[in-house]
Amino acid sequence: MGDVEKAAPAGEHEDESNEEEEGGEAGTRPGRTTSLMQNPAVLAAMQNGLGKLVGQSSGYVASLPAPVRRRIKALKKLQMESTNIEAKFYEEIHALECKYHELYTPLYAKRTLIASGEYEPTEEECEWPSEDEDEEGEELAEGVKEKAKVEDVKAKSETADKEGDEAKGVPGFWLTIFNNVEMLAEMIQENDAPLLELLEDVKITFSEKDPMGFTLHFHFAKNEFFTNSVLTKQYDMKCLPDPEDPFSFEGPEIFKCVGYPIDWLPGKNLTVKQVKKKQKHKSKGSVRTVTKQVKADSFFNFFEPPTIPDDPTAEVDEDTQALLTADFEIGHYIRERIVPRAVLFFTGEALDEEESDEEDSDEDEDDEDADSDQDEDFDPSKAKENPECKQQ
Numbered sequence: 147m148g149d150v151e152k153a154a155p156a157g158e159h160e161d162e163s164n165e166e167e168e169g170g171e172a173g174t175r176p177g178r179t180t181s182l183m184q185n186p187a188v189l190a191a192m193q194n195g196l197g198k199l200v201g202q203s204s205g206y207v208a209s210l211p212a213p214v215r216r217r218i219k220a221l222k223k224l225q226m227e228s229t230n231i232e233a234k235f236y237e238e239i240h241a242l243e244c245k246y247h248e249l250y251t252p253l254y255a256k257r258t259l260i261a262s263g264e265y266e267p268t269e270e271e272c273e274w275p276s277e278d279e280d281e282e283g284e285e286l287a288e289g290v291k292e293k294a295k296v297e298d299v300k301a302k303s304e305t306a307d308k309e310g311d312e313a314k315g316v317p318g319f320w321l322t323i324f325n326n327v328e329m330l331a332e333m334i335q336e337n338d339a340p341l342l343e344l345l346e347d348v349k350i351t352f353s354e355k356d357p358m359g360f361t362l363h364f365h366f367a368k369n370e371f372f373t374n375s376v377l378t379k380q381y382d383m384k385c386l387p388d389p390e391d392p393f394s395f396e397g398p399e400i401f402k403c404v405g406y407p408i409d410w411l412p413g414k415n416l417t418v419k420q421v422k423k424k425q426k427h428k429s430k431g432s433v434r435t436v437t438k439q440v441k442a443d444s445f446f447n448f449f450e451p452p453t454i455p456d457d458p459t460a461e462v463d464e465d466t467q468a469l470l471t472a473d474f475e476i477g478h479y480i481r482e483r484i485v486p487r488a489v490l491f492f493t494g495e496a497l498d499e500e501e502s503d504e505e506d507s508d509e510d511e512d513d514e515d516a517d518s519d520q521d522e523d524f525d526p527s528k529a530k531e532n533p534e535c536k537q538q
Contacts, residue, residue: 229387229395236385236397237358244352250486257488258347258365263315316492320345323484323491329476330445337416338445344369348488350481357382358398360481371414377449378406381477400474405449416444448476 207218259265321342324330334342347365359382366375382402387395408417419442426433441447451473452466462470483496490496 226387226392229392232397233385233387233395240352240358240383240385240398241354244354247350247352254347254349254485261316261319262346263313318343319488319492320348323488324445326491326494326497327479327484329472329479333445333448335416335442335444341366341369341371341416342445348480348485350485357402358385359383359400362477362480370411371416372411373409374406376406377408377446379449379451379477380404381474381481400478402454403451403470403473403477405451408446408449416442417446417450418442448473 207215210218256265260267321339324334324342344367345364346367347363349363349365351361351363353359353361359380361378361380364377364379366372366377368375380403381400382404383398384401385398387393408415410416418439421438421440423436423438424433425436452469454462454470484491487496490499
């Protein structure tokens with residue numbers, strides 16, 4: 147492995163060990179250094195210090211000769227041209243998505259009719275392998291030996307079928323979906339559930355330009371809470387590299403959202419609550435009870451997002467930015483995942499797939515992290531000095 151790893155003569159190690167025991171300067175002896183490196187506390191401190199340096203400039207590029215730095219600028223300019231082409235690529239992808247959405251629309255419409263009970267699918271349309279049916283078949287096969295058990299299963303099946311005949315469509319279809327998705331379930335309050343049970347459909351419309359984006363349409367049955375039949379949420383997207391950080395561009399991103407006003411019926415607004423507060427008169431000392439209206443937690447706050455200033459230079463405070471970031475994530479998830487795969491979120495199958503994907507992703511990230519602990523401004527000369535490189 148090189149001169150560094152050549153063993154020193156045994157005598158030398160013995161002399162160093164003796165000097166250390168006699169009170170020589172600690173830390174100047176190789177033996178002392180080795181023992182320190184084996185100390186978990188010391189290693190943790192060193193790793194913490196090195197971790198803070200990751201991603202910081204090593205000054206390598208700045209140390210290069212001027213002609214080389216000049217060529218690097220030319221390469222960055224080429225990279226910028228590549229990024230602009232990438233932006234055009236994503237614009238065309240969005241246009242293609244708009245085109246194919248038209249093909250999905252009739253399927254979504256039929257899904258709505260079945261879930262709401264307005265259309266009863268034919269036997270042919272219901273032909274799909276079911277795990278429950280397979281299990282039932284096995285039970286019937288064993289019924290020759292266990293007749294009593296089969297009769298019990300049959301009775302339960304008939305009862306369930308009778309109840310199913312009385313049910314309309316798929317009860318609570320969208321409410322079940324929202325409850326199955328953690329980020330949406332956290333938004334739903336107890337008072338929201340009766341209204342969300344009346345949610346009949348969630349549709350998407352796309353806009354290709356001026357600005358590029360999409361709108362979510364929540365269709366509700368007639369109810370005692372508000373007069374709207376449809377609540378909408380519009381998301382605007384941009385597909386241009388940020389002038390201040392162009393190389394961070396990764397495709398279209400949401401930059402604005404606008405909610406639709408809800409026409410609540412008197413006393414039915416789920417987004418506010420009445421709070422009683424006692425007030426004491428300063429001079430008279432009398433006490434009175436005042437009823438004050440305050441904001442309440444509710445899923446329907448989703449339709450009243452924070453307002454973003456029209457001035458692009460205006461700063462947005464951290465709390466507002468956090469709310470907007472969460473809102474953008476929810477809107478994108480509903481559009482990208484929930485609406486196209488609604489029945490799989492209802493059954494939970496989509497959630498199982500995503501959990502599996504997340505586990506694989508976590509493993510990949512761990513592998514990447516193990517390989518990426520180097521300075522952002524990489525200095526190739528230092529790689530030669532790295533003992534790990536010599537061991538490969």
